[in-house]
Ligand SMILES: Nc1ncnc2c1ncn2[C@@H]1O[C@H](COP(=O)(O)OP(=O)(O)OP(=O)(O)O)[C@@H](O)[C@H]1O
């Protein structure tokens with residue numbers, strides 16, 4: 180690791196020692212290196228995720244965004260580097276501790292990943308049945324509450340195949356919320372949705388963040404959506420975080436790659452933000 184990289188990294192991330200719990204930064208990644216065979220995907224990457232905020236990760240297809248967030252909950256282990264969550268070194272956890280630790284996280288995938296043969300209610304009840312000793316009526320109440328909060332009243336007995344894509348994503352979020360995660364990770368939640376459904380998912384992300392005080396990590400390619408929801412943006416490029424900061428800072432970045440990436444994916448959003456608009 181050369182000195183210039185280190186200097187740049189310290190400008191874009193929190194300055195407290197990463198192994199100390201910090202009220203501002205919930206997930207802290209330092210020196211993360213990951214290869215699959217000869218394919219070096221992440222190289223000495225540093226990143227901080229801000230607590231209670233919407234943190235967006237941007238990057239080209241294949242840049243390593245999904246690989247990166249899988250490390251946060253130790254679904255992948257790095258070749259080198261560290262990940263701290265609330266000051267816990269996640270790589271030091273044993274199997275039992277890890278299973279408990281992973282319950283801090285909720286995951287919402289691109290294709291909702293619901294069980295087609297289970298009803299909406301059964302899908303959402305599944306994590307509670309797996310991980311808690313709650314009674315059937317408690318489970319029904321929790322599931323009803325989350326579905327209601329997401330505007331999905333009355334869908335309990337329907338099957339995923341009977342719902343629209345946007346509704347399925349909301350069921351995916353309801354299911355992720357039943358265990359009251361502290362950190363919600365969305366991997367391309369709006370891919371394949373029309374603009375109206377995308378807006379609904381954006382609102383759902385913001386609402387979940389505000390209502391349940393969760394830390395949100397969102398991978399998205401939809402730039403209009405990104406600038407509607409992001410408190411912070413981290414740009415993954417060349418196996419590292421090239422730039423990170425508030426949406427305004429990133430929109431105004433003079434880094435040639437960041438500038439080109441944003442311009443190629445929607446000049447108007449960038450222009451509006453740069454002028455101080457929404
Ligand atoms: N389990 C795995 N085994 C081997 N290679 C993998 C594995 N997971 C990811 N990769 C490789 O790591 C690289 C980064 O993949 P990743 O899925 O993180 O990209 P991404 O930024 O999420 O892309 P997209 O925007 O298309 O989802 C790719 O070259 C991919 O082939």
Ligand SMILES: [Mg+2]
Pocket residue numbers: 244245246366
């Ligand atoms: Mg991906």
